[in-house]
Amino acid sequence: MLMVGLVTVDSWLKVAAPAQTAVLFKELRLTLQSVLNGLIRKPQQAAVENEVVQSIIQLLLEENKLQA
Incomplete structure (x- = not known):
């Protein structure tokens, strides 16, 4: 069982x-x-x-392909 918690990055992004x-x-x-x-x-x-x-550019391009 995975424990899920709230992560805060840069004091504003909560995931x-x-x-x-x-x-x-x-x-x-x-x-x-x-x-x-x-x-x-x-x-x-x-x-x-x-x-x-x-790597970030490649990830964004792949994400864009999946959404198209």
């Missing part, structure tokens, strides 16, 4: 999710913050070259 998913949400948030900070510090590094950004 009901199992504990393991909650950990993934928080790790994703930290990873995104790190990527964005890096791109702000070195804007010459194209976002399209970043693996995390590429």
Whole structure:
């Protein structure tokens, strides 16, 4: 039986999710913050070259295909 709890990210996004998913949400948030900070510090590094950004783009494209 999965335990579902309420996860709050950035003090405003609230999601009901199992504990393991909650950990993934928080790790994703930290990873995104790190990527964005890096791109702000070195804007010459194209976002399209970043693996995390590429993965997010791919997930969004796949989601769009499923909805079409």
